[in-house]
Every structure is written in structure tokens, then in C-alpha cells.
Ligand code: ABC
């Protein structure tokens with residue numbers, strides 16, 4: 246036995262008691278996040294109106310609706326939510342429909358009354374905190390939005406600036422131009438998103454009045470609503486040196502949206518803000534699993550290794566996801582549930598903070614924006630006979646167990662164990678996890694297997710490992726090596742039986758871990774040595 250796993254009640258209950266204000270990045274690493282499009286999650290009055298996503302209109306979801314369904318979220322094992330931007334948006338309709346998603350701020354000092362009142366938002370915050378959960382709010386700093394007032398083609402376009410509070414005048418904005426060259430960073434930062442039908446007025450974040458307004462706004466927003474973390478929209482569209490003071494005024498964990506497939510481009514933003522949404526790995530995962538066996542699994546390892554090297558704090562603070570409001574849902578591209586389960590496993594077993602986009606657990610299949618923003622209430626919040634709900638529950642429980650079994654889990658880098666015989670498999674070690682993924686799918690002709698050499702240094706001989714997704718067990722060879730075949734193309738999340746608690750709900754019958762603090766330090770040392778050895782096997 247290389248590790249001694251301590252399955253402690255003490256460690257897990259101390260997580261629940263974590264302080265609820267001024268949450269740091271380290272605090273967020275222990276959590277997993279359920280992302281909600283506020284307008285599409287639940288209505289406070291409990292009704293279930295139809296919601297045609299193609300209409301791009303408000304469907305009626307609000308903060309009270311979220312409060313009413315926190316048990317649905319918490320019962321799946323999530324201990325944080327991320328909600329849509331909360332401030333007042335452009336009213337009525339636009340060439341792109343209504344502002345139901347919240348990304349078109351108009352008055353940053355008022356709330357979006359479609360989502361509720363200030364008291365409702367405070368109630369949401371305190372309801373979460375009462376349950377030991379965190380609130381992450383999406384914030385838009387790059388732009389505000391008003392419909393153009395000109396009806397014929399006028400350039401630059403004209404606006405009723407008095408609507409755009411507290412800015413109120415043309416000199417708060419960069420001169421109108423639309424971003425045309427994404428390779429020109431000045432263009433990306435100082436030209437505008439959107440189009441002439443619905444331009445997103447680009448705030449002059451080189452202007453000290455605008456900058457100070459935003460810094461004091463974020464400070465007040467966080468304190469008024471007792472917010473624990475921020476998802477920072479369009480962060481690449483503002484100069485990098487704007488962000489450190491923004492982050493210090495926020496005083497809580499900040500994760501930046503840098504929409505790019507390139508680690509080197511994203512890396513500098515992990516200095517000003519705590520981290521980034523892990524877009525580069527998202528693209529690698531999406532491409533690896535949605536192209537049959539020609540999908541290239543090794544790019545996942547390449548992206549992760551680059552990000553571990555280049556990001557401040559490595560990948561420990563990234564937001565890890567496989568769906569969100571801007572990208573097609575997995576099941577709009579692949580229907581094979583084995584592939585879907587492999588993809589869904591990824592965010593929970595790597596270094597980052599797992600984020601699940603609402604509706605994924607219900608098997609929603611919407612394609613590109615706006616189809617990927619379906620109403621969750623149409624599922625009836627039903628969790629019975631929903632295999633993906635079960636999958637998510639297990640993944641959350643497994644990650645919690647990993648955190649409590651290995652006190653260095655959250656600070657040990659994931660490493661990849663080279664699978665020379667196959668390009669369709671991936672083996673990821675992050676003790677006590679050994680995760681085995683494959684893109685072969687469930688077809689009867691497809692098969693996959695993984696082999697872990699004894700030189701990986703992960704296990705001793707005749708060690709029992711439990712696949713926590715099925716509770717099936719495998720045993721290592723005398724020399725600690727392991728070979729495993731996939732069943733029906735499904736992923737495996739193997740944990741030593743010793744890292745599982747006999748009295749726990751996670752494969753308790755297969756577990757051999759004792760309760761108590763025994764061997765915690767030995768476990769830490771063992772994991773560190775294992776990680777170093779596994780690191781030598783990088784692809
Ligand atoms: C509306 C319509 C859409 C229509 C669009 C033009 O207008 O609904 O059907 O296509 C909000 C709404 C959207 C709305 C937009 C615009 O506003 O939610 O429904 O779209 O009015 C954030 C949010 C997003 C939000 C906004 C605006 C910003 O997450 O929900 O959208 O506040 C850019 C931004 C990014 C932004 C995204 C939508 O647009 O950088 O912050 N997301 C390249 C660029 C990216 C660019 C992306 C898409 O294209 O590099 O900067 O994102 O335009 C990779 C490459 C990447 C490449 C991707 C596509 O491929 O490495 O570089 O990204 O491989």
C-alpha cells in the first residue's frame with residue numbers, strides 16, 4: 246500500500262462550516278458550482294410557462310425561483326451557484342431580442358426587476374449562506390447597452406446617453422468602431438462588441454472617472470449583497486492592468502471569461518484576477534470527444550500541462566466546464582451516453598473548480614445560443630430515473646471524498662499517464678483519483694483499455710480499487726501495475742478502497758477505509774511522492 250487514506254468526518258464537516266463572506270480562491274477550490282441562467286431556472290410563483298428559446302425573450306425565471314429550488318441544487322452535491330448578471334438591462338426589445346440573459350447592462354446602480362427586488366437578491370444570498378453555499382454573480386464591466394436612436398444610417402450611431410447610468414455622456418465611451426481584428430489587442434479592447442443593430446457601447450476604461458466608478462461599484466455590489474465570488478464577463482476586452490485594482494476592490498474570488506482556445510493568451514489574466522474559465526481545455530475536451538475515435542485525446546493533456554505551467558496558481562483556481570450559455574450543449578453534438586458521461590466527468594477530476602451548466606443533468610440538448618438556454622422548469626425538477634443526475638451526484642460525492650481522504654488533493658497537480666497503445670484513452674492521476682476516460686463510445690465493436698505501469702508508482706501490489714461510478718472493483722498486480730478494460734465505453738473513476746469509508750454512501754460495501762484521522766500525514770507524503778513519479782510519465 247503506497248498511501249494511507251484517512252476518511253474523516255472531521256474534514257468534511259469543517260468544509261460546511263466555512264466562513265461565508267470574503268471568500269478566497271482557496272475556499273472556492275473545495276466547492277463545485279451550478280451555473281444558472283436566472284431567467285431560465287425557476288419562477289418564484291412555481292408556475293411552468295412555455296419558453297421558446299428562439300424568441301430570445303424573458304421567460305419569467307427569477308431569484309425567488311432559485312431560492313425555492315436550492316434543495317434541487319444542493320441535493321446533487323453543489324455548494325455554490327453562479328447566476329446571471331443582476332443589474333438593470335436595456336428595456337424592451339432589440340434587434341437581438343430581450344435582455345433575458347442579463348449581459349446588456351443599462352443602469353449599473355439598479356437591479357434587473359425582471360429577476361426581483363433588492364430584498365429578493367439579499368434573500369437569495371442569505372438562503373445560500375444558511376445552507377453553507379456560496380453565491381457567484383456574473384458581472385459586466387466592458388460595456389453598457391442602449392438601442393441606437395437613429396433610424397437611418399448615421400455614423401457613429403447616436404444614443405440616449407441619459408439611460409446609461411451613471412455614465413450618462415458620450416465621453417465615457419471609446420469612439421465607436423466594431424472589433425474587426427481579434428489579432429489586434431487594441432481593437433479587442435477599445436472597439437465595440439455587437440453590431441450596428443445592437444452595439445455594446447464600449448466603456449472608456451482608460452478614463453479615470455469610468456475606472457473609479459467601476460471600482461467603487463464592484464466594492465458596493467459585493468458588500469450590499471454579500472457576494473462570495475465573481476464571474477467577470479468579457480475580461481479580455483479590457484486592458485490587463487485594469488484588473489488588479491478591480492479584484493482588490495471586489496475582495497472575493499474572481500474568475501475571468503477569456504474566450505480563447507490559447508493558454509498563452511489567457512495566462513496573463515490569471516495575475517490580475519484569481520483565474521480564468523478554462524476555455525483552452527474546454528475546446529480540447531469538446532474536440533476529443535465529439536469526433537468519434539478520431540478525436541485527439543492527447544491535446545487535453547497538452548492544454549492542461551501548458552496551463553499548469555503558465556497560469557498563476559497553475560490550474561487550481563480555474564473554472565472547469567463542458568457547457569455554458571455561449572456554447573452548444575454536449576448533447577446537441579453527441580447522443581451516445583457513454584461519451585456524454587466521459588465528458589461530464591472531466592470537470593470533477595482535474596485541478597480546477599467544477600462548474601455544471603444547469604440542464605446538463607436533465608440531458609438538455611440545445612445547440613448554439615439561444616437554443617442552449619432552455620427553461621429548467623420544463624423538466625419538473627424531476628431527479629428520478631435521471632442517469633445524468635445520478636452521475637453528477639456521484640461525481641460531486643467522489644470529489645468531496647477525495648478532498649477529505651487526501652489533505653493535499655487540492656494542491657496536487659493532475660498528471661497524465663501515457664497510454665502508448667491507444668489514442669482513444671486518457672488516464673489521469675490525482676490521488677486518490679485515477680480517472681480513465683475514452684472516446685470509443687458504447688458501440689459493440691468498440692473497445693478500450695488502459696494500462697498503468699508499476700513505474701507510475703501509484704499503487705502497491707494486490708491493492709483494491711473501486712470504480713465509484715459503478716462500485717465495481719479491480720485489483721492491482723503484484724508489482725502495483727494495473728490494466729483495465731472499458732465496459733460499454735464508460736468512464737471510470739477509481740479510488741483505493743482504503744480511501745472510501747465503510748459507512749459512507751459512496752460504495753460503502755466495497756470500502757475498506759477506517760474512520761478517524763489515522764495516517765493522514767502518511768497519506769499526504771505518499772500522494773506527493775506518487776504525484777512526482779506520475780509526473781515523470783507525462784505525455
Ligand atoms: C447575440 C445573439 C447571438 C448572436 C450574437 C452576435 O448576438 O444572441 O445569436 O450570434 C450576450 C448574450 C448573447 C448575445 C451577445 C451579443 O450578448 O448572451 O446572446 O448574442 O449581444 C460574453 C458572455 C455572453 C454575452 C456577452 C456580452 C459576453 O458570456 O453570454 O453575450 O456581454 C466574444 C467575447 C465574449 C462573449 C462572446 C459572446 O463574444 O469575447 O466575452 N461572451 C472568438 C473570439 C471571442 C468571441 C468569440 C465569439 O469568437 O476570440 O472573443 O467571444 O464571437 C476558439 C478561438 C476563439 C474563438 C472561438 C469561437 O473559437 O480560440 O478565439 O472566439 O477556438
Ligand code: CA
Pocket residue numbers: 387433434435436447448482483
Ligand atoms: Ca473594451
